[in-house]
Amino acid sequence: MIVIQDGKGTGNNAEVDKNNDLHTRAITVGEVLNSTIRGEGYIVSTGTVNITNDTESYLLYIKNDSENDLVIAATVFINGLSTGGASDEVTFLGQINPTGGTIISSGLLFDPFNTNLGSANVFEGETRLALTLGLTATGGLQADGFIQGSGRHTFPNEFILPKGASLSGGAQCAAGNTSMNVSIGYTVYFRDSEII
Amino acid sequence: MIVIKDGAGTSNKAEVTVNNRLKTTGVNLTITEAATESGDTYNINSALVPLTTTNESALFYIKNNEENDLLVDQIIINFRDFVGTGGQPNLRIYRNPTNGSIIATATDAIQQNRNYGSAKTLDCDCFQGIDSDSLTGQDNIVFVPLITTAAATLVSFETLTVLPKGASLGISYEPPSGMTSMNIIVAINCTLNGSQL
Numbered sequence: 220m221i222v223i224q225d226g227k228g229t230g231n232n233a234e235v236d237k238n239n240d241l242h243t244r245a246i247t248v249g250e251v252l253n254s255t256i257r258g259e260g261y262i263v264s265t266g267t268v269n270i271t272n273d274t275e276s277y278l279l280y281i282k283n284d285s286e287n288d289l290v291i292a293a294t295v296f297i298n299g300l301s302t303g304g305a306s307d308e309v310t311f312l313g314q315i316n317p318t319g320g321t322i323i324s325s326g327l328l329f330d331p332f333n334t335n336l337g338s339a340n341v342f343e344g345e346t347r348l349a350l351t352l353g354l355t356a357t358g359g360l361q362a363d364g365f366i367q368g369s370g371r372h373t374f375p376n377e378f379i380l381p382k383g384a385s386l387s388g389g390a391q392c393a394a395g396n397t398s399m400n401v402s403i404g405y406t407v408y409f410r411d412s413e414i415i
Numbered sequence: 416m417i418v419i420k421d422g423a424g425t426s427n428k429a430e431v432t433v434n435n436r437l438k439t440t441g442v443n444l445t446i447t448e449a450a451t452e453s454g455d456t457y458n459i460n461s462a463l464v465p466l467t468t469t470n471e472s473a474l475f476y477i478k479n480n481e482e483n484d485l486l487v488d489q490i491i492i493n494f495r496d497f498v499g500t501g502g503q504p505n506l507r508i509y510r511n512p513t514n515g516s517i518i519a520t521a522t523d524a525i526q527q528n529r530n531y532g533s534a535k536t537l538d539c540d541c542f543q544g545i546d547s548d549s550l551t552g553q554d555n556i557v558f559v560p561l562i563t564t565a566a567a568t569l570v571s572f573e574t575l576t577v578l579p580k581g582a583s584l585g586i587s588y589e590p591p592s593g594m595t596s597m598n599i600i601v602a603i604n605c606t607l608n609g610s611q612l
Contacts, residue, residue: 220418220428232422239430240440241419246449255577256484256608266558267505297560299503332557336510337484337579371562400503402560406575 251292254408258338259287261331263346264404270352273304273396275312277322277356277389278349279403283380285343288410291378291386297371297402304396309366311403312389318358322349322387331407343409345385356387379410447488450606454533459526460491460602461543467596471507471589473517473550475524475601478540478583485539486606487576487584492561493600500593506559508576509585513552517544517585529604537607540583550585 223233223241234242254260265278283289301307317323326347333340366372380386388403419429419437430438450456461474479485492506512518524543528535578584586601 220420222420222422224422233419234423235419235421235425235427235429236440237425237427238438238440239427240438241429243439243441245441245443246446247443248446252446252486252575255486255575258577260575262557264557264559267503267560297562299560299562330555332508332510332555334575335577335579336582336584337577369562400560402558404557404559 250290250410251406251408254411255334257411258333258335258340259409259411260334261342261407262334262404263331263407265348265402267400267402268349270390270392270399270401271397272352273392273394274353275355275389275391276349276352277312277314277320277354277387279389280317280322280326280345280347280356280385280387281380281405281407282345282385283382284345285409286382287412289344289380289407290410291380291405291407293406294374294376295371295404296366296374298366298369298390299400300369301392301396302398304393304399306393307369308393309399309401310391311364311366312391313362313364314356314359314387315362316359316385317356317387320355320357320387322347322354322356326354356389359387446486446608447606450609451529453609454528454530454535455607455609456529457526457537457605458529458602459524459541459605461524461600463598463600464543464545465596465598466546466590466594468546469590469592469594470547471587472544472546473515473548473585473587474544474599475586475603476512476517476540476542476544476550476583477578477603479578479580480538480540481607482580484608485578486608487578487603488606489604490586491602491604492588493602495598497594497597499595500591501563502591502593504561504591505589506561507587507589508557508559509550509553509587510555511553511583512550512585513583515548515550515552517542517548517550520548550587553585
């Protein structure tokens with residue numbers, strides 16, 4: 220039989236209680252923070268986009284080219300008030316694995332924001348931003364949602380993009396809209412293969 | 416074969432379950448909770464800054480001079496006394512800015528250790544800005560549109576940004592075009608990742 224002693228030599232011993240539980244203490248680190256420390260966390264964001272119509276516009280495209288899974292840890296959709304629209308409701312467009320469309324062919328390539336400010340890592344994949352309204356995403360699985368009213372809407376649901384998988388996000392404002400500011404942002408990280 | 420017995424001197428022995436798991440009762444702490452215990456978490460904030468122009472204003476800058484990583488847990492924007500036509504302001508987060516008037520002027524921000532019994536201070540350059548201050552030399556910027564300028568609004572969001580030694584972070588604020596005057600505080604909650612990991 221053994222007693223677990225403090226390795227620092229304090230004389231403290233680990234307790235076992237009357238329920239036969241060994242008492243432990245642990246510091247937990249979430250996967251997002253762990254990936255950020257490794258320099259594998261990114262913010263992929265459109266910034267502010269002024270939508271001046273009521274038709275579909277894809278605004279952002281992300282594709283994973285890494286051997287490691289790309290995890291979409293959170294999605295943030297921000298929208299202001301509509302001018303001219305029947306309401307402030309917005310359809311938050313999402314397309315999984317699009318194979319075509321003008322967001323892929325003509326969206327601006329850009330470097331996502333590495334959240335480890337000392338890391339020289341670059342995003343291993345493709346990220347594109349719409350510079351004009353009306354860009355399309357086609358050939359994928361449509362997964363839209365509705366945003367009712369202006370605000371900052373955070374969706375903590377986790378999505379995984381294995382190598383080669385992609386995602387495009389966009390917005391469509393209510394009928395009659397002539398002006399609404401929107402922003403789409405994703406908190407993403409490449410999963411550490413050693414922790415699987 | 417070994418059996419783990421109670422170090423407190425009772426006859427209790429650790430159990431292994433029918434599924435062959437060691438039975439434990441654990442206390443789990445986040446890294447921030449553990450760091451606060453050791454006096455390694457800080458609130459750093461600007462004073463209440465008056466704005467009277469609609470220019471972009473660099474209001475917060477921090478550079479980590481510690482050997483260990485500094486984890487930025489949250490960014491907090493607090494504004495009040497808004498006068499003018501409301502709208503959506505823009506926040507910008509600068510990655511590794513190197514110059515600009517906020518750095519040149521170097522007015523220290525307010526640093527507070529979140530363990531009120533700790534005398535530790537954070538080794539950093541941390542400055543607060545004024546209306547129309549600038550930041551330059553960054554290698555990336557992320558835009559964060561805010562929703563409202565309603566009075567006494569506290570906007571807090573998790574960032575989980577890491578600053579190794581020498582890395583820096585800047586925050587600027589651009590009011591909506593109809594603003595004529597307002598007051599604002601920019602702050603961060605941060606954790607020095609010392610002995611915790």
